[in-house]
Amino acid sequence: MTEGxxxxxxxxxxxxPYCYANSFAMLLGAQxxxxxxxxxxxxxxxxxxxxxxxxxxxxxxxxxxxLGFDRALAALGWTSTVSKGGDADEALARLAAAARRGPVWVGPVEMGHLHHQPEMTGPIGADHFVVVLDVDDRRVLMHDPHGYPYAQVPIGDFTAAWRADTVSYGEAFTMRTDFVKTADVADADAIRSIxxxxxxxxxxxxxxxxxPGSLANGEAAERTAQLIEAGAGDGMREHLxxxxxxxxxxxxxxxxxxxxLAGYDEAAAIAATQAxxxxxxxxxxxxxxxxxxxxALRELAPTYDRLRAVLR
Incomplete structure (x- = not known):
């Protein structure tokens, strides 16, 4: 790019890595x-x-x-039924029954237990979302949006992943079914609503x-810059x-x-700069x-306040 x-x-x-958005798109189908x-x-x-x-x-x-899933569905004019918890056998029976009616949105799951993904050998604290197509007593058939359509996962591996006890949020054995469109919402209106x-x-x-110690936006960017300058240790480099x-x-x-699209031209320019x-x-x-x-992080830091100001 020419300077100036x-x-x-x-x-x-x-x-x-757009696993939940891709999974939602599969469940919502042509609409x-x-x-x-x-x-x-x-x-x-x-x-x-x-x-x-x-x-x-x-x-x-x-x-x-x-936290964002119900907000997104409401903004887009959709609803779904959420079920979660119970023991593994109950959850698998619930999933199998649902899968007989149609595809099921599942997650969070611990990605490290999904051994069809190369180099995944155990929990890594990474959340993931998939679409389950079929369940039998040996394996779960799924579309894994990380790049693995029709992946077959042994029941034991899938159950360990779905328990999600190494994921920092959510509950074990969470799934969504019965996706119903309740309103026709234009994309621009959906964006304005959030x-x-x-x-x-x-x-x-x-x-x-x-x-304790958590930081937001510009302060988070500055402190992360300091951590990177100090070597980005303890897995930070790999995470990034x-x-x-x-x-x-x-x-x-x-x-x-x-x-x-929603008419926030100045905010869009700031978001593009952030990207x-x-x-x-x-x-x-x-x-x-x-x-x-x-x-780059220090240049990013003040953009959050600028974006908030123009959105207001």
């Missing part, structure tokens, strides 16, 4: 909005959080995926009580390069597209140029 020439935002199309609209209507992309001072995500302070929630996250008003940067840049790119800054961290984090990654 503003970069035009281009919507991203491609792979990425599904884009995965971008599904993702943004959770209100997740609005902000940054450093949980307990150590675990960072490019999403709203105090947000987790489960703006108050977006402002709340950008104002650091969490939905959940946060652990394999997940957080990829999903963060993708959802911010989608946020820019959705805000533009470029987050995406710019991938190469330096992989190659070890930690000061460059930290510098």
């Amino acid at each position: 020439t503003p970069m035009r935002h281009l919507p991203y199309v491609g792979s990425g 599904a909005p884009s995965t971008a609209v599904i993702e943004v209507t959770t209100a997740g992309p609005f902000g940054m959080q450093l949980i307990g001072g150590t675990l960072m995500f490019f999403d709203g302070y105090g947000w987790n995926p489960e 703006i108050p929630a977006a402002i709340g996250y950008l104002s650091a008003c969490p939905d959940l009580e946060m652990p 390069i394999y997940f957080a940067i990829r999903v963060g840049a993708r959802r911010l790119s989608d946020t820019a597209d959705c805000l533009l 470029r800054l987050v995406g710019s961290m991938q190469h330096p984090m992989v190659t070890g140029d930690l000061p460059a990654a930290a510098a």
Whole structure:
């Protein structure tokens, strides 16, 4: 890009860790909005959080995926039935009965127990969502949106994953069925409906009580920059390069597209800038140029207040 020439935002199309949005899109079928609209209507992309001072995500302070699901469905004009809990045998019987009626949205599950994914040998604390197609006494047949259609997973592995006892939120054996469209909602109207929630996250008003040491938005960006400069240890580098940067840049790119669609042109420009800054961290984090990654975070830090101001 020539110096001084503003970069035009281009919507991203491609792979990425969009498991719950992709799973919802499969269940909603021909009437599904884009995965971008599904993702943004959770209100997740609005902000940054450093949980307990150590675990960072490019999403709203105090947000987790489960908190956004009912919000997204309501914004889009859909409902579903949620069931969870019980013991493993009860849960599997419930899942098998539901799968006989149609595909079932399942999660969170612990990705590390899904051994059809290469290099997954045990729990890693990673949440994931899948669509279950069939269950018998030996295996679960699923569409795994991480890139594995019609994956067959042994019952024992699936049950261990679905118990989700190494995932930081949610309850064991959670699934959604009976997806029903209750209203025709334009994509732009769905995006407009979640703006108050977006402002709340950008104002650091969490939905959940946060652990001591947690930081939001600009403060989270500055502290994460310091941790990166100190070596990005204790798994931070791996978390960033394999997940957080990829999903963060993708959802911010989608946020820019959705805000533009809804008529928030100035906010869309800020989100596009955020997407470029987050995406710019991938190469330096992989190659070890930690000061460059930290510098991108410091440039990102003030954009959260700017985005909140223009959305208000």
